[in-house]
Amino acid sequence: MQLKTIYELIEEDLTEVGGQFKLLINDKDNTFPELRRMLSQILITGKIVRPALTLLAGKFYDYNFEKLLPMATASELLHIATLVHDDAIDKSSIRRGRPTINKIWGIDKAIILGDYLFAKAGESAAATGNLRVVRLFAQTLETISKGELKQSFSAFNSEQTFDQYLQRISGKTASLFAMAAESGAVLSKAPEESVQILKRYGFNLGIAFQIIDDVLDFVGVEEEMGKPVGSDLVQGTITLPSLMLLELYPKDNPVKRQFQNEGNKQENITEAIELVVNSGIVDKCYRIALDYCTRARQGFERLPNNSSRQALLKLTEYVVERKK
Amino acid sequence: MQLKTIYELIEEDLTEVGGQFKLLINDKDNTFPELRRMLSQILITGKIVRPALTLLAGKFYDYNFEKLLPMATASELLHIATLVHDDAIDKSSIRRGRPTINKIWGIDKAIILGDYLFAKAGESAAATGNLRVVRLFAQTLETISKGELKQSFSAFNSEQTFDQYLQRISGKTASLFAMAAESGAVLSKAPEESVQILKRYGFNLGIAFQIIDDVLDFVGVEEEMGKPVGSDLVQGTITLPSLMLLELYPKDNPVKRQFQNEGNKQENITEAIELVVNSGIVDKCYRIALDYCTRARQGFERLPNNSSRQALLKLTEYVVERKK
Numbered sequence: 001m002q003l004k005t006i007y008e009l010i011e012e013d014l015t016e017v018g019g020q021f022k023l024l025i026n027d028k029d030n031t032f033p034e035l036r037r038m039l040s041q042i043l044i045t046g047k048i049v050r051p052a053l054t055l056l057a058g059k060f061y062d063y064n065f066e067k068l069l070p071m072a073t074a075s076e077l078l079h080i081a082t083l084v085h086d087d088a089i090d091k092s093s094i095r096r097g098r099p100t101i102n103k104i105w106g107i108d109k110a111i112i113l114g115d116y117l118f119a120k121a122g123e124s125a126a127a128t129g130n131l132r133v134v135r136l137f138a139q140t141l142e143t144i145s146k147g148e149l150k151q152s153f154s155a156f157n158s159e160q161t162f163d164q165y166l167q168r169i170s171g172k173t174a175s176l177f178a179m180a181a182e183s184g185a186v187l188s189k190a191p192e193e194s195v196q197i198l199k200r201y202g203f204n205l206g207i208a209f210q211i212i213d214d215v216l217d218f219v220g221v222e223e224e225m226g227k228p229v230g231s232d233l234v235q236g237t238i239t240l241p242s243l244m245l246l247e248l249y250p251k252d253n254p255v256k257r258q259f260q261n262e263g264n265k266q267e268n269i270t271e272a273i274e275l276v277v278n279s280g281i282v283d284k285c286y287r288i289a290l291d292y293c294t295r296a297r298q299g300f301e302r303l304p305n306n307s308s309r310q311a312l313l314k315l316t317e318y319v320v321e322r323k324k
Numbered sequence: 325m326q327l328k329t330i331y332e333l334i335e336e337d338l339t340e341v342g343g344q345f346k347l348l349i350n351d352k353d354n355t356f357p358e359l360r361r362m363l364s365q366i367l368i369t370g371k372i373v374r375p376a377l378t379l380l381a382g383k384f385y386d387y388n389f390e391k392l393l394p395m396a397t398a399s400e401l402l403h404i405a406t407l408v409h410d411d412a413i414d415k416s417s418i419r420r421g422r423p424t425i426n427k428i429w430g431i432d433k434a435i436i437l438g439d440y441l442f443a444k445a446g447e448s449a450a451a452t453g454n455l456r457v458v459r460l461f462a463q464t465l466e467t468i469s470k471g472e473l474k475q476s477f478s479a480f481n482s483e484q485t486f487d488q489y490l491q492r493i494s495g496k497t498a499s500l501f502a503m504a505a506e507s508g509a510v511l512s513k514a515p516e517e518s519v520q521i522l523k524r525y526g527f528n529l530g531i532a533f534q535i536i537d538d539v540l541d542f543v544g545v546e547e548e549m550g551k552p553v554g555s556d557l558v559q560g561t562i563t564l565p566s567l568m569l570l571e572l573y574p575k576d577n578p579v580k581r582q583f584q585n586e587g588n589k590q591e592n593i594t595e596a597i598e599l600v601v602n603s604g605i606v607d608k609c610y611r612i613a614l615d616y617c618t619r620a621r622q623g624f625e626r627l628p629n630n631s632s633r634q635a636l637l638k639l640t641e642y643v644v645e646r647k648k
Contacts, residue, residue: 032474089436111409112413112476114435116466126459134455
């Protein structure tokens with residue numbers, strides 16, 4: 001399953017999001033050289049799942065590209081802004097195969113650039129002229145930052161439950177996927193029932209996406225992912241694979257040792273990765289992710305049967321098949 | 325000139341901004357204990373000039389408190405959010421006489437709390453239901469972060485001009501004052517001419533306010549200000565007094581030494597403060613600030629002559645008289 005195939009229906013319009021990024025990078029009247037250098041470093045399009053969700057969710061009723069484009073752009077800008085702050089907090093050096101803002105310019109400038117990107121995302125959301133969508137945007141930033149704050153307060157704590165994990169990834173990932181889909185539906189004047197189906201789709205797809213992300217942090221190939229493997233354990237973040245590992249081996253456990261600052265760090269992580277791969281945990285995680293994909297598809301039979309519906313269904317297959 | 329006297333007209337309504345803060349701190353359904361502790365540490369009302377501007381600017385036409393209250397709250401929340409990030413960047417320990425968020429919880433949590441406060445401020449602005457005001461809010465955050473970024477890129481650079489200084493304080497302070505006043509006018513359905521008069525008022529008042537802030541960083545009394553004196557020089561930030569000092573003594577200069585990491589830091593700062601106090605620079609800065617107050621009052625005769633107009637005029641006297 002290739003993303004390119006799934007995006008076929010919106011391919012041209014999706015390119016316009018990259019076009020919006022170029023406008024921001026080249027906006028000489030409202031920026032200055034150092035800011036433009038930072039923007040051209042960070043405003044590259046990755047999987048652009050979030051803008052794709054907005055556009056595809058907007059394809060069921062009144063496809064209004066003039067409103068959908070700024071919102072699709074806002075979804076990706078909001079995502080990138082949170083990544084800039086995340087990387088600053090985690091002191092990450094690499095993202096999408098490129099050095100991070102904090103790596104090149106330092107944490108201080110990363111904080112301010114993130115704020116700038118929040119502002120541009122907010123302006124883009126406001127450019128839809130739709131107050132419901134603007135409110136949704138602000139609420140989503142609230143939810144994301146609460147999720148990040150919770151994650152930060154629970155770092156290096158190995159006493160966590162599956163529910164707490166779910167709550168955290170709901171906040172930091174699923175809420176933004178839900179916003180992307182819901183806003184697309186709202187802006188295309190979808191009836192409320194369809195808005196709710198697409199919102200739920202986005203939310204559950206986001207959960208599945210994040211679970212796979214967390215699995216790939218154990219079993220992914222560094223070169224493909226563009227960031228180092230095992231980084232969650234280094235940051236002290238418990239994810240689904242490490243939760244299961246703690247449950248499977250409650251007494252002696254490399255995750256526990258790592259969180260209690262015992263043993264050799266690199267060895268702990270290598271051991272944790274080996275255990276996750278050889279214990280059936282990966283399969284279990286995939287089954288849970290697939291379950292969330294099933295939930296994502298709930299109610300889809302009540303949406304107009306068109307090629308956008310097909311694309312969104314295929315996307316639920318892609319998120320669990322992807323290798324990066 | 326007491327702030328209390330100036331605020332008399334809006335005293336009760338202004339208290340409601342504090343009430344909104346209390347609601348945020350006590351919102352158990354949407355927060356968690358650590359977040360509430362952080363909020364109660366930071367959501368204290370200081371001079372609340374920005375909310376006062378929104379309310380006073382809203383008193384000329386259709387005073388709509390239901391819309392003005394969320395916007396007044398948004399102005400102060402946006403201000404506090406930027407302070408949280410500023411303090412994290414500057415590694416400041418004290419603000420308004422209390423330990424900063426980064427001092428108590430560390431820089432990582434300060435970054436995320438700032439993001440959370442931006443979100444709450446955005447939600448508050450959106451609660452006005454007025455798209456023009458929402459756009460203005462997002463544009464202001466853009467302007468502020470660009471101002472901060474410029475300041476950060478020019479830190480420890482003693483080759484700066486008065487124009488560059490003005491541009492920076494326009495971005496980081498005056499833009500928010502302008503937003504506070506403009507939004508009050510817009511929400512009370514002021515005619516466009518009055519909106520522009522009040523916006524210009526806010527902008528110029530903000531410039532005067534920041535110039536005095538920068539002077540107080542040299543000549544203020546630490547106990548009154550609730551933050552240490554000389555902190556701009558420590559951060560490598562050129563302000564109007566140090567700009568004038570560089571002009572007056574272009575060869576040997578404690579500011580230059582400090583920025584080039586020469587000599588004893590504490591001695592450089594003490595010497596710079598002494599020179600500023602004894603060279604007439606303080607008076608010159610006050611004259612420039614007073615000039616901006618005059619500009620702030622321009623066109624006021626075309627506003628309805630009421631007690632709000634009187635209060636705003638008195639506020640231009642207060643900002644240059646204040647000792648903290």
